[in-house]
Amino acid sequence: MENQEVLSFAAGFAIAGRPCGAEEITTGNINSTWRITTDAESGGTRYILQRINSYVFRDPEGVMRNISRVTAHIADAYAARGIESSRRVLRLVPALDGRAYIEAGGSVWRMYYSIEDAYTIDQSNDAGQFMEAGRAFGEFARMLDDFPARELAETIPDFHNTVKRYDAFLEAVKNDKAGRAASVAEEIAFFRERRDALGSIVQALESGLVPCRVTHNDTKINNVMMDRETGKAICVIDLDTVMPGSCLFDYGDAIRSGASTAAEDEPDLDKVKLDLELFRAFTDGYLSEMRDILTAKELELLPMSVSVLTCELAMRFLTDYLDGDLYFKIRTPDHNLIRARNQMALALDIERKFDAMREICRELCERAFS
Ligand code: GN1
Ligand code: MG
Numbered sequence: 001m002e003n004q005e006v007l008s009f010a011a012g013f014a015i016a017g018r019p020c021g022a023e024e025i026t027t028g029n030i031n032s033t034w035r036i037t038t039d040a041e042s043g044g045t046r047y048i049l050q051r052i053n054s055y056v057f058r059d060p061e062g063v064m065r066n067i068s069r070v071t072a073h074i075a076d077a078y079a080a081r082g083i084e085s086s087r088r089v090l091r092l093v094p095a096l097d098g099r100a101y102i103e104a105g106g107s108v109w110r111m112y113y114s115i116e117d118a119y120t121i122d123q124s125n126d127a128g129q130f131m132e133a134g135r136a137f138g139e140f141a142r143m144l145d146d147f148p149a150r151e152l153a154e155t156i157p158d159f160h161n162t163v164k165r166y167d168a169f170l171e172a173v174k175n176d177k178a179g180r181a182a183s184v185a186e187e188i189a190f191f192r193e194r195r196d197a198l199g200s201i202v203q204a205l206e207s208g209l210v211p212c213r214v215t216h217n218d219t220k221i222n223n224v225m226m227d228r229e230t231g232k233a234i235c236v237i238d239l240d241t242v243m244p245g246s247c248l249f250d251y252g253d254a255i256r257s258g259a260s261t262a263a264e265d266e267p268d269l270d271k272v273k274l275d276l277e278l279f280r281a282f283t284d285g286y287l288s289e290m291r292d293i294l295t296a297k298e299l300e301l302l303p304m305s306v307s308v309l310t311c312e313l314a315m316r317f318l319t320d321y322l323d324g325d326l327y328f329k330i331r332t333p334d335h336n337l338i339r340a341r342n343q344m345a346l347a348l349d350i351e352r353k354f355d356a357m358r359e360i361c362r363e364l365c366e367r368a369f370s
Pocket of ligand 2: 030218238
């Protein structure tokens with residue numbers, strides 16, 4: 001998309017001054033994002049402009065309603081405690097007509113104030129940093145503990161419903177739209193073997209064994225902004241998938257994405273392992289915020305959630321590969337297959353380390369309650 005066009009959309013928001021710079025930020029797999037700068041006379045202020053992917057988010061209004069409510073709730077909670085929150089929670093820039101978004105060029109666009117002097121990391125081997133991420137996602141959940149979760153729109157219905165995702169996977173195998181099923185028979189078998197385990201968290205949620213909470217649903221470490229000066233986590237970002245769900249989705253997905261020794265699309269599978277030190281660090285940070293909130297059942301299911309969420313994403317990548325790459329942005333024709341194999345390798349290592357994970361959780365829980 002031409003910068004000129006992006007700038008014209010940016011001008012639809014109540015920003016200070018004239019937007020003059022648009023630089024695309026290409027890290028996300030779903031939405032498209034630009035950093036917008038206003039001209040020097042008006043202070044060179046920076047904003048984040050995003051086009052919501054309407055293939056993935058069928059109800060962009062619901063997405064924006066959720067984000068408006070959740071960010072307001074967190075800002076109010078900080079204000080009530082006398083804490084300045086402009087760098088601790090995302091702030092939407094209203095459109096010129098007062099709405100939270102604009103519709104332009106066939107898409108829905110929204111804008112945030114940029115959080116300055118902060119950065120994100122795509123991957124970290126630093127236990128201290130990963131503990132900060134755990135603390136940040138834990139704090140996010142804690143701040144929203146008194147929010148009526150069921151009032152939130154389900155922005156992607158059944159997002160972590162692994163039972164339905166398994167059915168969608170079988171459907172993709174059957175339809176074989178891209179003619180690739182025969183070439184990935186081993187991968188397909190992997191998920192058939194894990195069918196029962198895959199459904200365990202969603203079944204616990206549906207049967208009421210674990211509570212429904214506000215969940216973030218994309219708890220990658222790069223969705224936490226770190227303060228440039230202190231290195232501490234300051235703000236959780238990427239709120240499109242905030243929905244009702246289980247906190248086990250968030251915890252499991254955070255470990256899956258952040259405690260791996262390799263990037264999600266590393267093709268050399270020998271490099272893909274679960275790092276138990278990172279696992280411990282995140283769990284420690286998360287429990288430092290959530291220890292009084294989580295139920296005994298949730299605590300018990302922490303290790304299981306890591307296994308389930310890893311298999312879930314592996315299966316989603318393979319499903320998209322079978323469908324002909326409709327969902328995730330790809331950079332090479334086999335990108336989704338590489339990602340699927342990578343996450344399968346991680347899932348296998350998690351299975352090998354399951355007892356060690358359980359032991360670490362037990363130890364941290366004991367400490368948390370002592
Ligand atoms: C997508 O675009 P990004 O990186 O925030 C996906 C997540 C996956 C992730 C894997 C809405 O997130 O569920 O875990 O890719 N988001 C959506 O990299 O499907
Ligand atoms: Mg995301």
